[in-house]
Amino acid sequence: MTVLVDTARIPAHGRWWAHLASDTSSAELHAFADLLGVPRRAFEGDHYDVPVERIPEAVALGAELVTTRELLARVRAAGLRTPKRRGEKVLSTAVVDGHRVDVVRSAGVPAPHGEHRVARLVGGRLDLTDDGDLPRVAHPGAVPGVQPGVVAGFRRRWTRTPAGLTLHHDGVVLLADRFPGRLPDRWWTPLLHPG
Structure with missing residues (x-):
C-alpha cells in the first residue's frame, strides 16, 4: 500500500490544504480516505484535498510524506493522474x-x-x-x-x-x-x- 500525502500549503476557503493520493490504485486511495475520515466530496479525480492539520494523522495511519512534485510524479508514473481544466x-x-x-x-x-x-x-x-x-x-x-x-x-x-x-x-x-x-x-x- 502506497498512499502519499504532500507538504503543500494551498489556501482555499479560509484554510490551508494538502493532497492525499495513491500511486497504486483509486480503490486504495478511497479506502484510506475513508479510514482517515475524509469525505468523498473532497475527491478531485486523482487525489483528495485534506486540511494540512490532518497530515500528521495521515502519516500515523501509514501515508508517506512527500513533496508535491514527488506526489505528482508518482501518480503520473502510475497512470493515475487525471488532468483537468479550470472549472472542471x-x-x-x-x-x-x-x-x-x-x-x-x-x-x-x-x-x-x-x-x-x-x-x-x-x-x-x-x-x-x-x-x-x-x-x-x-x-x-x-x-x-x-x-x-x-x-x-x-x-x-x-x-x-x-x-x-x-x-x-x-x-x-x-x-x-x-x-x-x-x-x-x-x-x-x-x-x-x-x-
Whole structure:
C-alpha cells in the first residue's frame, strides 16, 4: 500500500490544504480516505484535498510524506493522474474493460470528442441515449454549477495502445423533462460503464 500525502500549503476557503493520493490504485486511495475520515466530496479525480492539520494523522495511519512534485510524479508514473481544466470537477473514476473512465462535471466537452449523449432516469437508474436531436435546455439546478442549455459534463475514456494513450470524450446532456426534481446522489455512476 502506497498512499502519499504532500507538504503543500494551498489556501482555499479560509484554510490551508494538502493532497492525499495513491500511486497504486483509486480503490486504495478511497479506502484510506475513508479510514482517515475524509469525505468523498473532497475527491478531485486523482487525489483528495485534506486540511494540512490532518497530515500528521495521515502519516500515523501509514501515508508517506512527500513533496508535491514527488506526489505528482508518482501518480503520473502510475497512470493515475487525471488532468483537468479550470472549472472542471472529476466526479468519479473507474477502470472498465481495460479502459480508464472518468466522469467530469463541466460546461464543455474538450477535444477530441465523440457524441453528446442524453441522460434520462429509467426506473430510478440513469440511462444514456444516443445523440439524436440535442436538447436546448438542461435541467436548471439538477447539478450544482450547471446552467440551462449547456452540457452537464463528460465521460472521458483513456485507452493504452502500442501507439500510446488515446482519449475519447462523450458529452452528457440532462433533459429538463426527464428530471422533474434533483438527481439522486452519485447519479454519474452508470456513466463509468460505457456501452
